[in-house]
Amino acid sequence: MAKLKWSRLAWLAVVLVSGQIISSGYVSARELVYTPLPIEQPETVLDANRPLVSYLSKQLKTPVTIRYEKSYEEILRLFKLGQIDIVHLGPLPYVILKSSYPQAEPVAAINEPDGKASYTCAMVTAFDGPTSVRQVHRSIAFSQPLSTCGHLTAGYLLAKYGVKLEALHHEYLGNQDQVALSVVKGNYEVGTMKTAVAKKYANLTLRVIEETPPFPGFVLVANKTTLTPDQIKEISRALLSSSSKDRATLILGRHGFAPVVDAHYDLIRQNMRFSR
Template identity: 30%
Template sequence: MSWIRLLLLCLLLSAQARAETIRFAPLPLVDEKTLRAEYLPLLDYLGKQTGDTYRWTFLPKYPAMLQAMQDGQVDLAILGPLPYIKLTERAKYFEPLVQFREKDGRADYDCVLVAFGADRTLKLKDIMGKRIGLTQAESTCGYFAVASMLKTAGRAPGKDGNRYEYAGNHTKAALGVAQGRYDIAGLKRSQAEKYLGLNLHIIAESGPYPAFALVANTRTLPEARRAAIRQALLTVDDATRASWGEAIRFGAVAARDAGYSAARARVDALGGIPEAPGK
């Protein structure tokens, strides 16, 4: 047995010897029922690998989720790049353990704009006087990605006669377009593809952005436990992952904070993100 494998085995056994209750929070991308179906099999797997108990914590609003993490009430969470950047601006004791690959194998993803039916031919420069559905202010594919796309054409979500509102999650934003409440909406590409059968069409894209990450609080999770969790996710087999949600089913790669430097620069270039329309 190589010394590296021996070290990893020792780390795993050490972590298992001191079982803990680890508080996990998923990204509020969709409704809680759907998220439970997607993430509980992952937590069951991690529990078997590390010997810990994983406690489900659902916080539907990004600000509350990020505050709970900062306050030490959440040990482990799934975060997109923008919420991770916002969190690490406020506190430096968070570490991305792994990033989850997309269906195509990429460890990054795109945000897109969708429109309904006849609006499929809309160009970014034509987006004036439109009702825009966004997810949440702290969501990568919300105001940040949509404003970044529109900026390339000299447009903005709250200017040029455009009006926007925060729908709450990707499902509500997508259905808002299908039901006529919005003219366009910003979504993660994998989420948008679920609604193409409702006559939604992708009209623009922005990216790539770093893939969703499993982020640990280094104050509440010791290094040995973080290493054990990371190793468990990097070595899990395809058959086990098959029951996991689409966002985490296709494997993982080790993550580093340095991998967010380009995304941080894009956030800085855009400027502030309003917490509510008109703010």
């Protein structure tokens, strides 16, 4: 009799827990994996992306977890393997991914503080560094090979003045914060990064020498191999129809989202020769 009573209690507990899961909307929902772009220091990147992941999880009624990867190449590899469902990419890695993996589906571009889905990259130096790109002749620091504000930006700006990137000593430091700090310390003559990141270090005497024209914005990309068409539509809807109230708690995405116009990324495609 006692065993029967405990069996009934155990069954009741399962029913109650199941009811809670169903009422939460997460029943049978596979946990989705979101990977941010490692532009800045890991803690900065994670802090900026957590509110967005929380918002998406709530809107999709599906748990979403962050998978941090420090290498752009590894992010693209894992996405193609189906181990990442949603990824945050800059224009260069987006173009590279899209050209080699048709299952990459852009769902929204991310607006910058000016409300536009575009931004500039900059070549920077310390307070006593060169005053123009034409004067650069020693060394340059990049974050990663596939960063839009890296090899591509440097090649584009240097070519305007007939300076050969191949003639400069260059190294990859992992993220743009590291580039900024190394240039300020005088370890490198110049570096390249997103202009908005450079402005964070103006108080440390980091100085912008020259900026690129506006590049198309950062983009959120869904994986058609791992997500259903309905899930992708819902992700896009949640982002593009988000209200200012929805975005009040966001850091990445605070200024809104815009539809992705693939033709805007032709500017990157036309300058791919500088990314190698």
